[in-house]
Amino acid sequence: MAYGDSGPDVRELQSALEALGLSVGNDPSGQYGLGTANAVAELYQDSGYTPVTAPVAISTTNSKGEPKAKREHLATVPLGQAVFLPDLPAQVTKAPRIGQRLTPTATAIELGSGQLSISLRVNSNLAGLLKVGNRGRATSDLSSAWFTGRIEHVAKVKQSLDSIAAPQYDVTFVPVKETNAARLLGQSLAVRIALHAQSTGKLVVPVAAVVTNAAGRSSVIIVRHGKQLEVAVRPIISYGGSEVITPIGNRLHAGEQVIVGTNGS
16 A cells, blocks of 8 residues: 555555554545555554655645645555454464564464364263363463363254264363463364263262173162162263263262272272
8 A cells, every 4th residue: 555545445554543543644534645654654663664665746836836746755555564354353373573584475474363262072971061161271282381261152063854973062162361372372282171070960980880791781889778789870981080970760879889899909
């Protein structure tokens, strides 16, 4: 954009300059005039850069009131040095260092808009354990860096009416503080979420307490009133040496003792 240009891009440029406290003078909205050029020059100078200028002929008058053309070099906005975004706010996620040379095909800057989030897809068993507000931790596979986050949304994935695939759920995990997560953008992250099984009607037992027979049926053995009782269960997910289960029937309650191993093992 340069002196004499007009249009919506110039209007956006003028709005941005004025938002920074730089006046465009008497230039009409959408017209790149002397005032806009001076504001652009001031923006570059305040940022420590020399503005790119272009020679222009400005119509003026001499002392006798006769028209004449005055040649000046006015600041321009070179192609690629201004970015117009459809939505704000936006965050710079990657930028070159001052003085760094860029190849013609290199990406000069990356911007991210909206809220930082991680999208997860889980099966129905795991989705039943996840509640909006549950907190967890996202850890980078490349380093030990991590940030704390929480579940913001859990929704069932829409499937076609003739689909026979198992139901899937989309989970949105967002950082509690975006500043802690920004440095990990673009990295592969492992997300660990605290599961509150008992608040969902499910129970947690040691993995070794669950026995599965040849027919694929699972059970646990509990001690009640001094007697051992086998209770059928449905395993859901294992993590950290524990198994989340759903009792089949109402024969198992939170706080009951389960047997881990046999013959004293």
